[in-house]
Amino acid sequence: MRLRLAPKIVCIFLIAEAMSLLTLSFVFIRYGQNLITSEIEERGDAVAHFLAQLSTYPVLAWNPDLIMDSAKVVMLQKDVVGLEILGNKGQPLVELGKRESPHGVMVFSADILGESQKFTDEEAVIGNLSQVTEKLGVVRIYMGLEDLKKDIRSLKLTVFSIAALTFLITVLIGAYSVHYFVARPLRKLMEGVKRVSSGDLDTITEINTSDELEKLSNAFNKMLVALKANLKKRIEETEYEAMEQNLVILGELSSMLIHEVGNMLNRFSVIEYQLSEEKLSKRGRELIDNFRKELKSLQKFTENVRLFSKRPELELKAIDLVNFLKVIVASFKFMNPKGLKFVFETDVKECLAYVDEDALRQVMVNLITNASDVSDEGSEVRVALGVHGERVRIEVRDNGPGISEEDREKVFTPFFTTKGPLGTGLGLAIVRSLIEAHGGRVWFESHPGNGTTFFVELPVLKAS
Ligand SMILES: Nc1ncnc2c1ncn2[C@@H]1O[C@H](COP(=O)(O)OP(=O)(O)OP(=O)(O)O)[C@@H](O)[C@H]1O
Ligand SMILES: [Mg+2]
Structure with missing residues (x-):
């Protein structure tokens, strides 16, 4: 039974x-x-x-x-x-x-x-x-x-009547006590278990009987909290795994696409070159110039997407950052339609750091290009290098309009640009991803109307 x-x-x-x-x-x-x-x-x-x-x-x-x-x-x-x-x-x-x-x-x-x-x-x-x-x-x-x-x-009758009455009273008291102290909290606990099995992990079961049942309900509630945390973690892990998988697929897809588009762009460049060799009317020349500009912007876009979509694979080498930066800053002086002054300053003679040359070059080009884009004709873009303990800090300063309060949060977000079709909005996202892959960090200080300074910090090997 x-x-x-x-x-x-x-x-x-x-x-x-x-x-x-x-x-x-x-x-x-x-x-x-x-x-x-x-x-x-x-x-x-x-x-x-x-x-x-x-x-x-x-x-x-x-x-x-x-x-x-x-x-x-x-x-x-x-x-x-x-x-x-x-x-x-x-x-x-x-x-x-x-x-x-x-x-x-x-x-x-x-x-x-x-x-x-x-x-x-x-x-x-x-x-x-x-x-x-x-x-x-x-x-x-x-x-x-x-x-x-x-x-x-x-006498027997009296004794048995008293016994029966006592029995009845104690049965009533006993049954009520069992109901109140055992059955009721147990039912509450059962309802809690049912709620959990129907997916509600938020409602705590409160039992205040100061006995083993209260301990049981406390253990049950603890289990619930742990279960919820575990479940949340699992969901996050699964979401993260799914996202990672999607990103891998997306990465593969975009690199295939970029490769194909790159080939096409190369073919377009050849066509553009062949066309420019032809004798064309004034209008024809104008159209070829426009075509060249669009082609360049598309090439830049595909290159940036390629850089952004692949996981940075760094080939670290110990290089002297002083020399390295000097060369990069100097290279900007050639293609300089706005007549900007590019200045490099440092108080160290040599600064060795383990970096991937191509990646750091990309970082510097992106930052100096951004600074040039916002600078007025003839103004100054200053690149500085300083050593702070075990880290080296590179600064790129301009005298442009600064970054507005509302854009501050967004500048590192991929595809955020204020440059319209001329910008991809990937420059700073690439900078951050490359610098973080080096174990460094990047940030900026900007005062609207008073220019912007971008800072890059990297671990240093040796400086003098
Ligand atoms: N030195 C700066 N001064 C003011 N605004 C800046 C500066 N550097 C970046 N920004 C802002 O951040 C945005 C994002 O910059 P990011 O380099 O990521 O993309 P972009 O420069 O717009 O495009 P791309 O890098 O492809 O040319 C810019 O569009 C600009 O609004
Ligand atoms: Mg940029």
Whole structure:
């Protein structure tokens, strides 16, 4: 038979209680029975002795009428159903009532004694003292047991009624306690488990019973929190894995695409070159110039997408950054339609760092190009190198309009550009990805209307 926990506890409790109540009842009844029986015994003895004393003088005086009177008085006593008075030789002097009863009888006897000291009424015994013998006769009292049995029956009834009432009350209290302290919190816990299995991991189950059930619910809640954290982590991991997979696919796809587009652009360049060699009208020349510009911008775009989409694979070499930067800054002086001043300054002679030359060149070109783009004709773009402890810091400063408050957050975001079709918005994203791949960092300071400085920090090997 399958029973739920609460009825099981109630059943165990009922059995234990019934057993203890029954045992107690039987002990109590036996004790009460003994009390009632000893009471009737005492009474029977007393009545027998009373009659024996009452009969002493009449027997001594051999007065049958007086003996009968005493006997009749005794017959009126409670429970007395019969009596006998016998002489000293066992001869019956009086017989009254019955010696049997349907409920049984108890017999009590007492000797009728003739000791002198028992008589205080001297006149009653005058002249007879010499004839007094020790034992004058015997009195037998027959007491009916009907009342005794009735008393015992009512005692049993009372004890069992009290036991039944106690049982009933304790059952009610016990059942309510089991419901309140066990079944109710368990049901709450069950509801919690059901909620969890239906996917709700947010609702905590509160049980304040200060016992093992409270500990169980606390453990359950802890498990819930851990489960939620674990699940969140798993989801994030899965999302991240899916995203990584997508990125890999996207990367492969875009590099294929970039490769194809690159080939096409090369073919377009050849066509553009061939066309420019032809004799063309003024309008034709203008169109070829436009075509060249578009081609360049498309080449830049594909190159930037190529750089951005591939994971930076660095070939680190120890190079002297002082020389390296000097050459890059100088190269900007040639193609310089705005007539900008490109300045390089440093207070170190040599600064060795482990870097990928191509990558760092790309970084510097992007930063100096950005600075040139925002600079007014003839203004200055300054590149500086300084060593700060174990790190080298490169600064690219311009006197342009600065970066507006609202664009600050976005400048490193891929494809964010304020340059329209001329910009890809990938320059700074590439810078950040390359610098972080070197274990460095990049940031900027900008005061609108007062220029911008981009900082690149890298680990340094040796500086002097
Ligand atoms: N020195 C600077 N001064 C002011 N704004 C800048 C500076 N450098 C970058 N920015 C802003 O950040 C944006 C993003 O720069 P990023 O180099 O990533 O792309 P881009 O220069 O627009 O395009 P591309 O690099 O392909 O030419 C720029 O469009 C510009 O608005
Ligand atoms: Mg740029």
